[in-house]
Amino acid sequence: MEKMNLFYWYGVSATVYMITCWMFAMTRWFHTCHAPKNQRSYIWPDRKLQVIIYLISIVLIPYILNPSDPRAWTMWKSYFPCTYYFYSAVMLFCYFGSVKQWNQWKNIGWIAALVTTIAMAPLVIDAWVPGGMMKPNFVKTWNNVILAVSFCMLCYSGVAMWQVRRWMKEACDENYSNPDDFPEVYARRVWLIPLWISPLIWPAYLLDSPKIMAVTNILLSIFNATLLILAMPQWRRKNVVVAEEPSDAEEGGEWRDEKAEERARMIAKEIENIVKTKRAFLNPHLKIDHVVEHCSYSRTYVSHVFKTHFGGFSRYVNALRIEYYEEYVKQHPGMTKDAAAQECGFISYNAYYKVKDRLEHS
Numbered sequence: 001m002e003k004m005n006l007f008y009w010y011g012v013s014a015t016v017y018m019i020t021c022w023m024f025a026m027t028r029w030f031h032t033c034h035a036p037k038n039q040r041s042y043i044w045p046d047r048k049l050q051v052i053i054y055l056i057s058i059v060l061i062p063y064i065l066n067p068s069d070p071r072a073w074t075m076w077k078s079y080f081p082c083t084y085y086f087y088s089a090v091m092l093f094c095y096f097g098s099v100k101q102w103n104q105w106k107n108i109g110w111i112a113a114l115v116t117t118i119a120m121a122p123l124v125i126d127a128w129v130p131g132g133m134m135k136p137n138f139v140k141t142w143n144n145v146i147l148a149v150s151f152c153m154l155c156y157s158g159v160a161m162w163q164v165r166r167w168m169k170e171a172c173d174e175n176y177s178n179p180d181d182f183p184e185v186y187a188r189r190v191w192l193i194p195l196w197i198s199p200l201i202w203p204a205y206l207l208d209s210p211k212i213m214a215v216t217n218i219l220l221s222i223f224n225a226t227l228l229i230l231a232m233p234q235w236r237r238k239n240v241v242v243a244e245e246p247s248d249a250e251e252g253g254e255w256r257d258e259k260a261e262e263r264a265r266m267i268a269k270e271i272e273n274i275v276k277t278k279r280a281f282l283n284p285h286l287k288i289d290h291v292v293e294h295c296s297y298s299r300t301y302v303s304h305v306f307k308t309h310f311g312g313f314s315r316y317v318n319a320l321r322i323e324y325y326e327e328y329v330k331q332h333p334g335m336t337k338d339a340a341a342q343e344c345g346f347i348s349y350n351a352y353y354k355v356k357d358r359l360e361h362s
Helices: 002-030 037-043 047-065 070-097 103-128 136-172 184-190 193-201 203-207 210-231 248-253 258-277 288-293 299-310 313-331 337-343 349-360
Strands: none
Touching: 002 047, 002 210, 047 070, 047 103, 070 103, 070 136, 070 193, 070 203, 070 210, 103 136, 136 184, 136 193, 193 203, 193 210, 203 210, 258 288, 258 299, 258 313, 288 299, 299 313, 313 337, 313 349, 337 349
16 A cells, blocks of 8 residues: 555656646747747747747656556656756757857757657557567667667757857857847856756666655756746846957957057948948847958957047947937838838847847946
């Protein structure tokens, strides 16, 4: 009887975990705050992916229905180390990679997905088919495959953390003209997720303990809820509009002589021609790197000129957008504020208002 009660609680804990997964999926599907509809694919590139990933947990139902089944238990305990690192890496790459050329990581993501699927498929099929298909000796051997794949996914998630960390550093260097292009605050909250989950997903697997797994299910349920809370208010995050440029352009005093001053004036003319005359500022996702690509000088020189001649890249670009917006609304009185803001280089009117308020008080 006591053993049956334990199995009951194992099933209950697994059910709680499954419910939080489905709640996460439904909330992420229906909740998109108040961002412009035509920007959703850019702002929430991971929305559909997160929904799919959390709905995949449906394959674990055999363990919920019968925790005493050894085949269902093998599938359940293997699921977390084999898939969670993969999930974490893909979502990090997908969300932040949309801004930073996510396409270059897509093929690696598909390969990781295929490897994970191949590793889990035999265990899932064995748990779902009545009577099972795999012999005990084969299951023991397959555990080595699970361990190998888990280690590979751990490395994959490590690469994702390293890459997002690089992107956060770039955000500090004022690479983005739009404060919502790279959510630095949100990135700092979630980029270490693969490390957070490590103490949760390994003990039950390594010790082969359903009791520990019951506790793990509850902790992962709390983790799901916490992650959802962090993910939902992305458009209420702190904005970084004006950041300090690095001072390495001043090394050796090369900017102090007359030749350097003349070079700075030439760069300033190029910048003004690209950003203002050719209206590059109307690109809502304009980055300083885009300007550098069309200049005859390195990023260090261009960045320095932005700071010394224009008050900084973000300040200059957004000042042009604000000026353009004020003229635009006069010429198009019938257009909504949100639509006008989008025509003037802002993601939304709310972004325009926040940027204008920051510039006026800085």
